Ligand SMILES: Nc1ncnc2c1ncn2[C@@H]1O[C@H](COP(=O)(O)OP(=O)(O)OP(=O)(O)O)[C@@H](O)[C@H]1O
């Protein structure tokens with residue numbers, strides 16, 4: 113278990129301004145989980161990760177790794193980084209260029225206070241390299257590695273101390289798109305097979321959805337929502353989360369009937385929204401509808417069964433994206449993006465009807 117409570121960190125900039133890098137960050141990560149901090153640049157992800165590692169000292173709060181408190185401002189407790197049993201991969205990898213692969217992986221063992229015997233060093237380096245599938249690369253100079261191999265080496269070096277917690281700061285961001293995709297699967301496979309509690313930092317929402325047990329979305333030094341990837345994606349709690357993860361349409365409206373089967377008045381119609389929002393009648397809201405949740409039908413075509421929402425509209429533009437066709441559709445006083453299979457695309461000017469399941473209409477407060 114890894115837990116943090118009420119972490120605060122302020123930085124004073126040279127022009128006198130104060131940045132709240134952490135503004136009450138708290139979480140609880142169960143053993144073996146991969147927990148992702150996801151958010152835009154500057155939201156406080158690295159500061160949080162470095163605080164767990166002991167490379168940054170928060171102004172206040174508490175951090176515990178397992179049953180060991182490693183930071184507690186009230187008790188003036190601060191366990192130094194090298195005694196926290198943490199393995200970390202930095203965005204830059206921080207590989208030593210003057211050493212070969214073997215010495216890079218052995219490095220943490222040599223500088224730790226543990227006095228590991230040379231035979232044990234060899235065994236542990238071999239095990240770490242096997243974990244990341246880099247056997248046979250021992251004597252390769254670290255400068256003669258591909259991007260993916262450097263990434264594996266950095267991971268092997270983080271694992272060689274057999275840490276209790278693995279911290280990964282944008283470990284795949286230096287790789288090209290294809291390699292990133294395969295490495296994230298491999299990283300996840302290694303993490304699961306070791307059962308190691310992991311905090312993963314990224315600003316890439318697809319990566320977060322693909323890899324995580326739990327995603328925590330950060331904004332301005334705060335965790336604004338956390339949950340499993342499906343919940344975060346399908347039930348965003350704020351406009352920021354809905355916008356940051358995936359693509360979405362926002363339709364402005366006003367709640368005409370509150371409750372579990374809410375009705376929202378939008379320009380030229382009403383939307384049924386079968387998602388409880390905890391907002392009162394009359395409240396100004398945004399209804400978030402994902403582009404893949406909209407079925408586009410020709411005007412006059414038979415409606416799907418059931419009492420889903422139907423909004424009449426006209427296709428403004430169609431953008432071919434290979435695996436899908438993105439349609440820009442003017443409807444209900446707004447412009448919607450709707451994704452269809454390219455074979456079922458509509459040309460600009462077509463009169464259409466947008467059908468949306470009420471369960472896919474997420475009501476959000478206008479201001480969050
Ligand atoms: N040593 C520092 N001195 C001053 N400001 C800092 C320092 N470290 C971080 N900050 C500021 O704190 C805020 C959070 O920084 P942090 O590095 O945690 O963001 P991040 O979420 O990791 O961003 P990125 O995705 O760009 O890496 C930013 O506004 C940053 O400029």
Ligand SMILES: [Mg+2]
Nearest residue numbers: 157158159281
């Ligand atoms: Mg960062």
